[in-house]
Amino acid sequence: MRRLSRPRVPTDLRRSLLSSPARMFVTLFVVVDLAGAAVLMLPVAHAEGDGLTFVEALFTSTTSLAVCGLSVIGIGSELTVFGAIVVAVLIQLGGIGIMTAASVLGVVVIHRFGLRMQLGVQAETRALRVGDVRGIVGRVVRTSLVCEAVLALILVPRMWLGYGIPPRDAVYSGLFHAVSAFNNAGLSLYDQSMTRFSGDPFLLFPVAIATILGGLGFPVLLEVSRHLPRPHAWTLHTKLTVTTTLLLFLAGIAAITALEWTNPATLGPMTSSDKLVNGAFHGIMPRSGGFNTLDVGAMDQSTLLVTVMLMFVGNGSAGTAGGIKVATLAVIFLVVWAEIRGHPSVHVFGRRLSRGVIRQSLSLLFLSMTVVVASTVALLVATEFRLDRVLFEVVSASGVVGLSTGITADLPSAAQLLLVVLMLAGRIGPITFASALALREHTRRYDLPESRPIIG
Amino acid sequence: MRRLSRPRVPTDLRRSLLSSPARMFVTLFVVVDLAGAAVLMLPVAHAEGDGLTFVEALFTSTTSLAVCGLSVIGIGSELTVFGAIVVAVLIQLGGIGIMTAASVLGVVVIHRFGLRMQLGVQAETRALRVGDVRGIVGRVVRTSLVCEAVLALILVPRMWLGYGIPPRDAVYSGLFHAVSAFNNAGLSLYDQSMTRFSGDPFLLFPVAIATILGGLGFPVLLEVSRHLPRPHAWTLHTKLTVTTTLLLFLAGIAAITALEWTNPATLGPMTSSDKLVNGAFHGIMPRSGGFNTLDVGAMDQSTLLVTVMLMFVGNGSAGTAGGIKVATLAVIFLVVWAEIRGHPSVHVFGRRLSRGVIRQSLSLLFLSMTVVVASTVALLVATEFRLDRVLFEVVSASGVVGLSTGITADLPSAAQLLLVVLMLAGRIGPITFASALALREHTRRYDLPESRPIIG
Ligand SMILES: [K+]
Ligand SMILES: [K+]
Numbered sequence: 023m024r025r026l027s028r029p030r031v032p033t034d035l036r037r038s039l040l041s042s043p044a045r046m047f048v049t050l051f052v053v054v055d056l057a058g059a060a061v062l063m064l065p066v067a068h069a070e071g072d073g074l075t076f077v078e079a080l081f082t083s084t085t086s087l088a089v090c091g092l093s094v095i096g097i098g099s100e101l102t103v104f105g106a107i108v109v110a111v112l113i114q115l116g117g118i119g120i121m122t123a124a125s126v127l128g129v130v131v132i133h134r135f136g137l138r139m140q141l142g143v144q145a146e147t148r149a150l151r152v153g154d155v156r157g158i159v160g161r162v163v164r165t166s167l168v169c170e171a172v173l174a175l176i177l178v179p180r181m182w183l184g185y186g187i188p189p190r191d192a193v194y195s196g197l198f199h200a201v202s203a204f205n206n207a208g209l210s211l212y213d214q215s216m217t218r219f220s221g222d223p224f225l226l227f228p229v230a231i232a233t234i235l236g237g238l239g240f241p242v243l244l245e246v247s248r249h250l251p252r253p254h255a256w257t258l259h260t261k262l263t264v265t266t267t268l269l270l271f272l273a274g275i276a277a278i279t280a281l282e283w284t285n286p287a288t289l290g291p292m293t294s295s296d297k298l299v300n301g302a303f304h305g306i307m308p309r310s311g312g313f314n315t316l317d318v319g320a321m322d323q324s325t326l327l328v329t330v331m332l333m334f335v336g337n338g339s340a341g342t343a344g345g346i347k348v349a350t351l352a353v354i355f356l357v358v359w360a361e362i363r364g365h366p367s368v369h370v371f372g373r374r375l376s377r378g379v380i381r382q383s384l385s386l387l388f389l390s391m392t393v394v395v396a397s398t399v400a401l402l403v404a405t406e407f408r409l410d411r412v413l414f415e416v417v418s419a420s421g422v423v424g425l426s427t428g429i430t431a432d433l434p435s436a437a438q439l440l441l442v443v444l445m446l447a448g449r450i451g452p453i454t455f456a457s458a459l460a461l462r463e464h465t466r467r468y469d470l471p472e473s474r475p476i477i478g
Numbered sequence: 479m480r481r482l483s484r485p486r487v488p489t490d491l492r493r494s495l496l497s498s499p500a501r502m503f504v505t506l507f508v509v510v511d512l513a514g515a516a517v518l519m520l521p522v523a524h525a526e527g528d529g530l531t532f533v534e535a536l537f538t539s540t541t542s543l544a545v546c547g548l549s550v551i552g553i554g555s556e557l558t559v560f561g562a563i564v565v566a567v568l569i570q571l572g573g574i575g576i577m578t579a580a581s582v583l584g585v586v587v588i589h590r591f592g593l594r595m596q597l598g599v600q601a602e603t604r605a606l607r608v609g610d611v612r613g614i615v616g617r618v619v620r621t622s623l624v625c626e627a628v629l630a631l632i633l634v635p636r637m638w639l640g641y642g643i644p645p646r647d648a649v650y651s652g653l654f655h656a657v658s659a660f661n662n663a664g665l666s667l668y669d670q671s672m673t674r675f676s677g678d679p680f681l682l683f684p685v686a687i688a689t690i691l692g693g694l695g696f697p698v699l700l701e702v703s704r705h706l707p708r709p710h711a712w713t714l715h716t717k718l719t720v721t722t723t724l725l726l727f728l729a730g731i732a733a734i735t736a737l738e739w740t741n742p743a744t745l746g747p748m749t750s751s752d753k754l755v756n757g758a759f760h761g762i763m764p765r766s767g768g769f770n771t772l773d774v775g776a777m778d779q780s781t782l783l784v785t786v787m788l789m790f791v792g793n794g795s796a797g798t799a800g801g802i803k804v805a806t807l808a809v810i811f812l813v814v815w816a817e818i819r820g821h822p823s824v825h826v827f828g829r830r831l832s833r834g835v836i837r838q839s840l841s842l843l844f845l846s847m848t849v850v851v852a853s854t855v856a857l858l859v860a861t862e863f864r865l866d867r868v869l870f871e872v873v874s875a876s877g878v879v880g881l882s883t884g885i886t887a888d889l890p891s892a893a894q895l896l897l898v899v900l901m902l903a904g905r906i907g908p909i910t911f912a913s914a915l916a917l918r919e920h921t922r923r924y925d926l927p928e929s930r931p932i933i934g
Contacts, residue, residue: 281859322858322859323858323863323864323865323868324855324858324859326865327851327854327855327858327865328855331851354840354844355844357837357840357841358840358841358844358845360837361837361838361840361841361915362841362915364915364918366834377833378822380837381813381816381817381836382817384810384813384814384817384840385813385814385817385818388810388811388814389814395783395787398783399780399783399784402778402779402780402783403737403778403780407779408779408864408865408866409779409782409783409864409865409866409869410864410865410866412779413865459817459818459820
């Protein structure tokens with residue numbers, strides 16, 4: 023009786039949050055997405071005052087909240103300042119939400135396995151406490167705001183003094199792009215994205231560094247900022263993420279700069295310095311940043327395929343980047359490498375990878391590929407575009423990258439709605455899937471006789 | 479002293495064959511490939527009498543021996559009957575060689591793991607005996623010749639009575655295509671492959687069934703022929719292979735027939751009956767048969783992507799098909815399915831999959847994808863063709879399928895040589911790789927502390 027007399031909603035909410043944080047997160051995400059779409063349909067958000075169509079508003083709300091960056095409208099040209107602020111708020115909510123949710127789910131997984139803490143949360147109990155979640159949210163918000171403020175403090179004077187943008191516009195643009203960059207949203211107020219800043223290292227490199235920091239993921243960011251000079255003290259997750267992401271950045275920058283070097287429609291006509299700056303920028307941006315200074319649709323077919331691969335992988339777990347994440351790729355690579363060397367277990371940095379995490383990585387890879395291939399076939403049937411364009415757009419949506427060969431705005435509504443589903447699934451799918459799998463891991467008491475089919 | 483006086487070569491050969499059958503097999507394969515190229519360069523093999531160029535001859539020898547089917551020349555139009563017979567002999571050697579080698583390696587693996595025999599070889603000893611190899615070769619040759627003879631007995635009268643091909647030509651063509659079909663070579667005497675028999679179920683279905691039988695693999699063929707009415711007595715490998723291959727055939731036939739149904743350049747103008755027959759044929763042929771009755775280059779982009787996926791998988795292990803093999807795909811799918819259901823070990827047909835075979839399947843998948851992507855990037859750089867064409871040709875070569883959008887003959891020599899390497903690697907790579915990994919499997923006594931990065 024006493025229980026019934028107490029206020030029920032907060033208890034239920036609290037219980038729901040703690041018992042099934044994944045379900046809570048997915049529900050919240052979809053509710054905020056639809057609310058954002060409703061607000062963006064208001065005439066006050068539309069430059070022409072007619073209001074966006076439902077599909078335009080839903081697409082814009084989703085690309086903002088899922089920090090993707092594909093767009094069917096010009097954010098700066100077709101939205102009012104109010105509309106652009108709604109977009110920035112959705113980006114900020116999406117970025118903070120995803121980092122918090124992924125970190126909380128990470129803590130739950132860590133509690134479940136009784137492993138040592140990576141997020142500054144006490145590990146004495148095996149139940150997640152409200153204080154833990156509050157602490158994580160606080161740290162995520164502080165980290166995000168500090169990084170965004172620093173980037174804005176670099177962008178605003180550069181835009182004002184270097185490009186003659188009036189101070190008030192420079193503040194507006196600097197803040198918007200700082201939020202968009204750290205959260206890996208890739209949405210720009212300019213219809214040609216960062217093309218107007220082509221070749222400018224003082225503006226592009228800070229933007230790129232912010233996308234990298236946001237993309238590394240909150241656990242890595244926290245740990246590196248605490249133990250920067252002592253990499254040997256980092257957890258395995260941080261070591262793996264930092265090493266893999268660095269190698270992928272170097273490979274991406276080298277490949278894309280080399281492949282586009284003589285392309286008359288992209289790097290070809292530029293000075294060597296501009297080639298290097300823009301090549302580096304385009305080697306970094308597919309890892310979910312999503313800004314561009316070159317015409318992606320004019321790139322060589324080889325560059326598009328390399329970009330697709332980089333977009334598919336993304337960057338760090340529990341960050342603002344998408345994709346299957348570098349840790350997943352690293353686990354798969356390490357399994358293959360151990361297998362080639364004939365090692366029965368997978369070792370890295372003095373640790374052995376658990377069998378559960380190996381199977382989960384394989385599952386995430388396989389399901390992500392299945393989603394990409396099935397969606398690509400569907401879009402190829404629904405449109406007249408060719409494989410290179412459609413595959414690029416599908417991976418950009420499901421990897422929440424936002425780079426585009428230019429076809430998204432021209433797609434039929436049904437195809438745009440498929441991209442909406444892909445952005446949502448790409449943003450919340452891997453996190454909830456991986457944590458759900460990890461939490462269901464358990465050991466079987468009895469087992470069947472072993473057998474092996476012939477493979478290869 | 480006594481040992482030294484005995485003849486050394488056969489002993490060495492025998493020791494080498496038994497101690498490292500994989501190395502022996504690879505060496506023999508390359509030697510026969512080069513010998514075939516040398517013979518095909520003779521003017522007597524060339525219809526115009528000039529002799530093929532080195533690249534043409536090497537390509538033709540490789541596509542025959544690796545039972546691929548891509549071609550830079552017209553087999554029937556540019557080679558003499560002598561040249562075509564050389565091609566047929568290379569196909570036969572390649573088919574028998576691959577089945578024998580894969581079966582022998584399979585026996586070695588089975589010996590190593592002390593599992594129950596699948597190939598009619600005694601399992602009392604853990605060493606491979608010469609008698610075992612001889613027995614396998616005998617069974618492989620008998621099986622091949624019987625299947626080819628039956629198919630030729632169907633094809634010859636049909637070509638003679640149904641198409642008015644003179645009896646002698648019908649015998650020549652029937653025998654050539656029987657050899658080409660059972661061995662999944664996909665090489666035809668006709669420049670348009672099977673297009674002249676478009677819609678003819680009495681000719682196309684026997685050809686398709688022969689490619690399926692050859693593609694299922696020798697161990698499955700042997701076991702099914704012995705225990706046809708008792709599928710519960712089949713080994714896990716046979717159950718997995720038959721189930722998966724059947725599902726993939728149904729999916730491939732349904733998808734390709736539906737996607738091409740209204741294409742004016744392929745099925746569109748045909749009668750419903752012709753659509754169904756040709757659609758079924760093109761749903762089966764990507765699984766390494768490689769013949770075609772439709773213009774592959776005119777197919778829809780969605781069909782090309784579906785075909786690429788089917789070509790990548792191929793058919794059964796230790797058969798004449800290529801690809802990563804259906805058992806590999808089945809293992810990966812079962813791992814993912816078990817993971818989604820939260821099962822700690824992977825069960826199928828009352829057995830548990832060994833951890834070794836899971837890691838080996840993942841390795842084969844990952845390396846195959848890496849080879850495909852890297853080769854596609856290289857060919858995109860080297861040519862002006864677009865992603866859909868280049869990816870198709872690369873997967874067709876590495877999966878030794880032989881279907882073509884028509885670009886192979888137009889590629890520069892360097893690109894054709896890359897395809898030669900891909901055909902060789904695709905034919906002998908998976909078998910030797912998988913068996914090498916299986917043979918190096920062992921258990922580690924001590925181990926490092928376990929750790930798990932965050933994935934997804
Ligand atoms: K993005
Ligand atoms: K073939």
